Amino acid sequence: MSFLVDSVIMFTSQVLFFGFGWLFFMRQLFKDYEVRQYVVQVVFSVTFAFSCTMFELIIFEILGALSSSSRYFHWKLNLYVILLVLIFVVPFYIGYFVVSNIRLLHRQRLLFACMVWFTFMYFFWKLGDPFPILSPKHGILSIEQLISRVGVIGVTLMALLSGFGAVNCPYTYMSYFLRNVTDSDILALERRLLQTMDMIVSKKKRIAMTRRQIYQRGEDQNKQTGFWGMIKSVTSTQTGSENLSLIQQEVDALEELSRQLFLETVDLQSTKERIEYSKTFQGKYFNFLGYFFSIYCVWKIFMATINIVFDRVGKTDPVTRGIEITVNYLGIQFDVKFWSQHISFILVGIIIVTSIRGLLITLTKFFYAISSSKSSNVIVLVLAQIMGMYFVSSVLLMRMSMPLEYRSIVTEVLGELQFNFYHRWFDVIFLVSALSSILFLYLAHKQAPEKHMAL
Amino acid sequence: MASLDRVKVLVLGDSGVGKSSLVHLLCQNQVLGNPSWTVGCSVDVRIHDYKEGTPEEKTYYIELWDVGGSVGCASSIKSTRAVFYNSVNGIVLVHDLTNKKSSQNLYRWSLEALNRDSSPTGVIVSNGSDYDRERFAENPVPLLLIGTKFDQIPDNKRNEVLTRTAFLSEDFNAEEINLDCTNPRYLAAGTSNAVKLSRFFDKVIEKRYFTRDPSQMTAFTDRKRFNFKSLHYD
Numbered sequence: 001m002s003f004l005v006d007s008v009i010m011f012t013s014q015v016l017f018f019g020f021g022w023l024f025f026m027r028q029l030f031k032d033y034e035v036r037q038y039v040v041q042v043v044f045s046v047t048f049a050f051s052c053t054m055f056e057l058i059i060f061e062i063l064g065a066l067s068s069s070s071r072y073f074h075w076k077l078n079l080y081v082i083l084l085v086l087i088f089v090v091p092f093y094i095g096y097f098v099v100s101n102i103r104l105l106h107r108q109r110l111l112f113a114c115m116v117w118f119t120f121m122y123f124f125w126k127l128g129d130p131f132p133i134l135s136p137k138h139g140i141l142s143i144e145q146l147i148s149r150v151g152v153i154g155v156t157l158m159a160l161l162s163g164f165g166a167v168n169c170p171y172t173y174m175s176y177f178l179r180n181v182t183d184s185d186i187l188a189l190e191r192r193l194l195q196t197m198d199m200i201v202s203k204k205k206r207i208a209m210t211r212r213q214i215y216q217r218g219e220d221q222n223k224q225t226g227f228w229g230m231i232k233s234v235t236s237t238q239t240g241s242e243n244l245s246l247i248q249q250e251v252d253a254l255e256e257l258s259r260q261l262f263l264e265t266v267d268l269q270s271t272k273e274r275i276e277y278s279k280t281f282q283g284k285y286f287n288f289l290g291y292f293f294s295i296y297c298v299w300k301i302f303m304a305t306i307n308i309v310f311d312r313v314g315k316t317d318p319v320t321r322g323i324e325i326t327v328n329y330l331g332i333q334f335d336v337k338f339w340s341q342h343i344s345f346i347l348v349g350i351i352i353v354t355s356i357r358g359l360l361i362t363l364t365k366f367f368y369a370i371s372s373s374k375s376s377n378v379i380v381l382v383l384a385q386i387m388g389m390y391f392v393s394s395v396l397l398m399r400m401s402m403p404l405e406y407r408s409i410v411t412e413v414l415g416e417l418q419f420n421f422y423h424r425w426f427d428v429i430f431l432v433s434a435l436s437s438i439l440f441l442y443l444a445h446k447q448a449p450e451k452h453m454a455l
Numbered sequence: 456m457a458s459l460d461r462v463k464v465l466v467l468g469d470s471g472v473g474k475s476s477l478v479h480l481l482c483q484n485q486v487l488g489n490p491s492w493t494v495g496c497s498v499d500v501r502i503h504d505y506k507e508g509t510p511e512e513k514t515y516y517i518e519l520w521d522v523g524g525s526v527g528c529a530s531s532i533k534s535t536r537a538v539f540y541n542s543v544n545g546i547v548l549v550h551d552l553t554n555k556k557s558s559q560n561l562y563r564w565s566l567e568a569l570n571r572d573s574s575p576t577g578v579i580v581s582n583g584s585d586y587d588r589e590r591f592a593e594n595p596v597p598l599l600l601i602g603t604k605f606d607q608i609p610d611n612k613r614n615e616v617l618t619r620t621a622f623l624s625e626d627f628n629a630e631e632i633n634l635d636c637t638n639p640r641y642l643a644a645g646t647s648n649a650v651k652l653s654r655f656f657d658k659v660i661e662k663r664y665f666t667r668d669p670s671q672m673t674a675f676t677d678r679k680r681f682n683f684k685s686l687h688y689d
Contacts, residue, residue, distance in 0.1 A: 032469060032525060034554045190538045197498060197539075204500040205461075205516050208482070212502055255497065262495030262535060270531035368528075374471070 006070035014057055014311070015050050021048030025380070030362050033376050039375045043085070043093060046383045050082045051391035055352045058395065061409050062345045062402070075413040081147050086388045091120045097377045124149055147414055151422055154393025157386060159426045161432025162447070163364065164296040171441055173290025178278065179445075181271045189268060192240055193261040198256045203247050210244055294363075301434050304427040340403050348401060355394055359387060397421055459502075461516040462663050463542060464656075468566040469557040470525045476636035477549060478521045481652075482577035486637050493523030496539050503656045509520030518538055519547070525560075534568065540568050545597045545659035550623075552602040552633060558623055561600075565627070569596065584601050597662060598629035599655045604637040630655060 022045045026035070057075055060066055095116030099109050128149050161444055169175055278281045323340055363383045370379060399410045399419060411419075475497065479487035482499040524532055534601045542678050546568055550558040550648045602620050617633070624631035632648045634641035642649050 032556055032560070034556055036553075098605050190535075192494075194538060197496065201500065201518055204498065205459075208500045208502050209459075258496070259494045265535045265538075266529075266531050269534050270529065273531055368525075431648070 002067050003070045003185070005074075006066040006074070009066065010056075010074050010454070014053050017049035017052040017056075018045045020052075023044035024048070024360065029367055029380060036164070037097075037377055039093065040097075040380055042382055043340075045089060047082070047085055047090065047384045048195075049325070050078055050085065051388055052356070053078050054082070054395050055244070055356075056411075058348060058352075058398065058402075058406075059345065061406050062341060062348060064341075072409065072413070075409065079143070079147075079413060082388060082392065083143065083150065084085065086150060086385060087121075087124070087146060088117075090385045090388070092117045093449045094378060094381045094385070095120070097381065101374055107250060123261055126280060127152060131425075134151055144414075151393050151396050152425070154389035154391075155426050156429050158393055158397070159429030160433045161359075161390075163201070163430045163435075164437045165358070165362075165435040166300055167434050167441065168291075170290045170294035173286045173293065177445065178269055181268050181273075181275065186265065186268050186272065189261060189265045193258060193265060194429075196254055196258045200258060207244055207247050207251070210247075231374055239429050293330060297434070301407055301431065304431045304434075307427045308424070319338050331379065344402055344406065348398060349397065351401065352394075356391075359390055363387065397426060459514055459516050461518055462544040462656075463518045463520060464545040464659060465540065466519055466521045466547045466549060467561075467568060469525065469551070469554075469560050471562075472549050472551040472554070472557050473636045474521045474523075474549050477547075477603065478519045479602060480636055480639060480642065481519060484639065486639060493521060495523060496536075497521045497523070500525050502644060502652070503660070505657055506677055507653070511625045515656075517659075518654055532604065536567075543568065543596060544663045545599070545655070547599045547601055547655075548627065548629070549601045550604060551609050552620070553604050553605050555619075558602075560618070561623070561627075564600070582683050595662065597655060597658045598627050600624045600627060600629045600631040601651075602631065602633040603642070605633045606638065650664050 021082035022041060025041050025044050030041075053074075057071060057078065061072060092113060096109060099112040099116065131148075131152055144327065223317060278287060322343070363386070367379060367383060368374075395410065396414065396419070399407050402410075466478055468474050470492070471511055473490075475493050476487040476490050478497070478499050479485065482501045498521070499519050501519060503515050503517045505511075506514055511591065514620075521541055522536055524536060527547045547560045548565060559685070564571075600623060608616050620631055620633065630651045632651055634642075634648060642652065
């Protein structure tokens with residue numbers, strides 16, 4: 001009986017998550033496009049719903065809600081469904097929509113989509129080879145094979161985003177890094193842009209006029225016959241078209257310049273807006289947060305390096321360690337069991353909410369930046385794939401943040417994966433990503449003022 | 456050669472509707488082979504014979520300024536785009552016939568271009584308050600509405616789409632042309648589309664050079680709130 005009640009609760013929450021994913025898709029992602037293929041929206045919402053259900057199950061685990069057998073059952077069910085979606089459904093549809101966009105292959109879309117899917121499966125399988133993620137007792141078709149590979153991809157993504165985010169966050173928040181931009185800089189650049197546009201326009205006018213004259217002359221010359229008439233027509237059109245190709249080259253160069261100027265002006269405008277924002281109260285608050293985050297970021301990089309160099313993996317989670325410290329060093333006695341449960345609930349809750357929110361915001365920005373009306377379906381599905389893998393691996397990694405008694409269910413459900421490997425892999429990729437972001441931002445920061453010096 | 460008079464016409468619309476293909480078709484009489492995203496603004500020039508066939512025939516340069524981007528993008532991009540909106544003599548609004556949202560966004564585009572002194576505050580009110588058509592009726596800048604990807608509408612939806620665009624052209628007090636930018640025959644000489652196009656350009660030239668109204672250049676600078684009823688078809 002309790003199983004039935006639990007299932008009903010799980011099902012309602014899944015429907016709620018599905019609805020939220022649907023709304024997010026419609027209101028945020030596809031704000032400027034028309035949804036013509038509803039299957040895309042459904043697939044996205046389903047992926048989102050099942051990923052959120054996994055997080056919900058972790059929370060239930062900590063709170064001890066629902067009976068443990070029904071929790072276990074739902075874990076397994078959820079895991080199978082999400083693996084099915086991530087490995088079969090989403091890649092197949094990505095292949096299908098990519099193939100439908102290519103006019104040549106339009107006829108046998110299904111066939112080509114299946115071929116694409118098989119290629120994907122091949123590479124997906126091959127992905128497991130260089131990593132020590134499996135023990136020999138797992139069969140070839142076991143769930144651990146799939147999860148381990150999904151875990152590798154997801155952990156890489158998480159570490160990349162995390163590393164870049166850890167560096168970018170203080171860089172954007174702190175006003176120390178803001179270059180000084182004055183209104184006259186912007187005006188000067190805009191004037192240059194308009195001058196370039198005027199030059200392009202005058203050259204294009206010449207091209208259009210020359211073409212028109214050639215065309216009119218060509219019509220007159222069609223009436224000319226005879227030997228000399230033919231020679232004259234050849235020479236005059238020759239010089240005309242040579243001139244044209246020269247001017248056209250100049251125009252191409254000027255157009256490239258105008259694009260550069262436009263992008264630089266946009267950059268200056270956005271810097272100016274950020275400077276104005278930093279003078280407001282909110283801006284000052286974020287500036288302060290930026291200092292705080294930069295310290296946190298440095299500490300994280302340091303810890304990642306230590307972990308790799310000394311080959312150590314943290315054994316205890318922050319909650320238990322925090323409680324140990326308070327009890328042993330500060331001598332405060334309190335009900336460890338009770339507090340450990342609540343604190344881990346809060347901590348895990350915060351991690352979940354911020355990672356979902358952060359990922360959705362990043363995906364939205366990414367989507368706006370690169371999508372067009374043709375490729376919007378494909379991009380949304382790719383984002384759904386990334387989102388699913390990201391959430392699955394965050395469950396994997398979150399195991400480390402929970403006290404021992406709550407870890408057991410994750411270990412049981414996900415099978416005997418080499419969890420330590422994933423943490424090590426996360427540290428490595430995080431370090432690489434953070435260091436290369438620092439390098440990249442440093443170069444970008446250096447390059448920008450030099451561009452303006454050259455004006 | 457460059458001593459002909461000129462007029463400046465903006466080509467506005469959402470990303471991906473086909474503005475670059477359209478401008479290429481209008482100016483080079485050829486289909487654009489490899490369309491790619493327009494960064495910033497791309498200009499092309501068309502030579503137009505004003506009042507063709509009459510004794511007052513005169514040739515003008517028509518500059519078509521194809522401004523790229525989307526209507527909901529960052530304000531830094533919007534402020535940079537605003538430099539292209541100076542001294543505009545005509546506006547061509549382009550929308551995708553297969554994408555309703557691109558048609559709805561045209562209200563915001565037109566506001567952004569005509570209202571360049573203040574931030575685009577065009578609020579689309581979905582019910583109540585009558586649409587203020589007078590604002591566009593006395594609008595000094597001539598508008599033309601062009602719907603692209605005409606060939607991609609399935610036959611059974613054609614009537615619905617055409618009714619929708621008819622309402623749109625009424626709202627803007629503008630002529631409408633529906634075409635496919637990859638097929639030059641829609642604008643072939645003698646078709647009604649070609650006539651409408653040439654009439655639009657004539658109107659733009661007339662407004663610029665032959666009207667004695669000194670306030671022809673002002674935009675909607677003194678009007679702050681706009682109510683549109685865009686839901687004839689929703």
